[in-house]
Amino acid sequence: MGSRDTRTMSDSSRNPGPPSGSAELLARHRAVLPNWVNLYYDEPIEIVSGKGNRVVDASGKSYLDFFAGILTNMIGYDVPEVREAVERQLATGIVHTSTLYLIRAQVELAEKIARLSRIPDAKVFFTNSGTEANETALLLATYARKTDQVLAMRQSYHGRSFGAVSVTSNRSWKNNSLSPLNVHFLHGADRHLAQFRGLSDADYIKACVDDLRHVLATAVSNDVAALIAEPIQGVGGFTMAPDGLFAAYKEVLDAEGVLFISDEVQTGWGRTGSAFFGIENHGVVPDMLTFAKGLGNGFAVGGVVARGELMDALHAVGLSTFGGNPISMAAANATLDYVLDHDLQANAARTGDIIIAGLREAEQRLGVVGAVRGRGLMFAIELVDPATGAPAPALAVRFLEETKKLGLLVGKGGLYGNTLRMAPPLTITEDEAREGLGILVTALETLNDEAR
Structure with missing residues (x-):
């Protein structure tokens, strides 16, 4: 009917x-x-x-x-550079093939991103959005660590899907308390609170690290999969941790084997001016880095770049039907080249x-x-x-x-x-x-x- x-x-x-x-x-x-x-x-x-x-x-x-x-x-x-790149791809008649076939532009873009990420032995998986990228990173982390326990930041936002909402810490963007993950939220971008107001950067970092250690000692059970964090919180109103906080966090996390995911959906590609990826302002190379938004200059593209052993570890067959499609890859390659060529x-x-x-x-x-x-x-x-x-x-x-x-x-x-x-x-x-x-x-x- x-x-x-x-x-x-x-x-x-x-x-x-x-x-x-x-x-x-x-x-x-x-x-x-x-x-x-x-x-x-x-x-x-x-x-x-x-x-x-x-x-x-x-x-x-x-x-x-x-x-x-x-x-x-x-x-x-x-x-013009982006428009012409897309038009050239459209002229081939190939708008979509899927990851079941080789896509030259996808390989070329992955090579550039892997190099720029500074992550050793990096591999890249393309998605359609930042939400999907963060879901993929959380899957990789929980699989690698064999635990559903995840750390995230207060005031954070990581997307609108079930898993991404669970690591989001902003009631205006959180539809329910149900979660596929066991999440604990950390301080780091909330210096307006009375207990932190007036502290120097060094003292605030110390207080936050003390709190992280306390969370690990009291709120979790054995292994934790990862900390996911935005170097600058987007939906949170561009609040940010003082430089060095995530380096201090990572010292504690590394000792516990906890992975670090930097959500660069908004901070990537040189936007902060002082670094190409926002996490570089903290002197940290993450285990995984997620990206999306600006890379396609309006065309839908997102992805994860991670250490090769993390990316390769999944045992089940996987693909991304639309992620990394020829049109978005043409746009993203042209956009990234433009960013780099024009500094x-x-x-x-x-x-x-x-x-x-x-x-x-x-x-x-x-x-x-x-x-x-x-x-x-x-x-x-x-x-x-x-x-x-x-x-x-x-x-x-x-x-x-x-x-x-x-x-x-x-x-x-x-x-x-x-x-x-x-x-x-x-x-x-x-x-x-x-x-x-x-x-x-x-x-x-x-x-x-x-x-x-």
């Missing part, structure tokens, strides 16, 4: 015709997509074109993009310094700004009630509307929903950095005046 219904669908259902207005499209969206698929803005926008580091919505309004499709359009829009890590450091320094200057005079943090082209602003210092999620929503009006796209997150997080394409120019900074400061000044 289902197939008969499909055959008798009206022509208008099969071909909805020209684009509808934003209000009508919003109504259609709400009718057929889940309520939990969040949309920004009181009047959500439809992005219809992009060039460089700017996009245009259906009404013709242009925006400088400081969120890059949630850090995914890493080198901007309509990049976009250095550009992230240079332009990020302009923006973060400007925001910190504004922080000193604006009561609505509770904190500014960041590294390279990952930076965030926490908004607070100027009278009480309490987190102000309503101001964050207001800030989104103000920056939209001024022609800038930004993101929102944080444990309390009061953090604006931004990660422009790595190709942003110094002039665009100053332009975006000016809009951010203007919006903050507006909110500050309104809050008086």
Whole structure:
């Protein structure tokens, strides 16, 4: 009966015709997509074109993009090198083959990533997303260690699947307490808590390591599979551990045989400016590293790079039907080559310094700004009630509307929903950095005046 219904669908259902207005499209969206698929803005926008580091919505309004499709359009829009690489692959007629066959571009990309990871004897497995990459890493770790016990960080986010949610520590993103894993959460990015406030980096690291040792002595039973951690917490609002914390953690973990997984889904490919992968800021080479988002510059790609003995250990047959497909591999190779050829890590450091320094200057005079943090082209602003210092999620929503009006796209997150997080394409120019900074400061000044 289902197939008969499909055959008798009206022509208008099969071909909805020209684009509808934003209000009508919003109504259609709400009718057929889940309520939990969040949309920004009181009047959500439809992005219809992009060039460089700017996009245009259906009404013709242009925006400088400081969120890059949630850090995914890493080198901007309509990049000839990426477009032409994809077009060349499309011209072969081969869009998909699967991992049952050799894929030259997949091998070439894996060779580059294995080298860049610094992981010895590394092998790479490609997936479609960061969620799937983290699931794979957790499978490898629990298989290798023969235990379901896993350590993760408070305020973390690792994806929306069953296993990834279990190692996520943010109630806003956690649908249930059921878990395939036995998870214990560590301190490391929560210096706002009273017991840590005011501590130096060294003292905070010592307190966190003491807590790790206590967890291992009290909360777990014998073997632990792994610690999974983001060098900079994405959904957590770009909170980060002080440099050296994960090196101190790894000393303890190595003594216990516990593996370390660095979730680089948001911090990879030079975005922090100071390192190509975020974990390098801690002087650590992880056992496994997961990646996704920006590598494909909008094409779906993710993966795991791990020591060869970990990757090869699984005894069951495995494959990835769509992971590492020829189209995404063409895009990812072109994107990674572009990042390296244009030294976009250095550009992230240079332009990020302009923006973060400007925001910190504004922080000193604006009561609505509770904190500014960041590294390279990952930076965030926490908004607070100027009278009480309490987190102000309503101001964050207001800030989104103000920056939209001024022609800038930004993101929102944080444990309390009061953090604006931004990660422009790595190709942003110094002039665009100053332009975006000016809009951010203007919006903050507006909110500050309104809050008086």
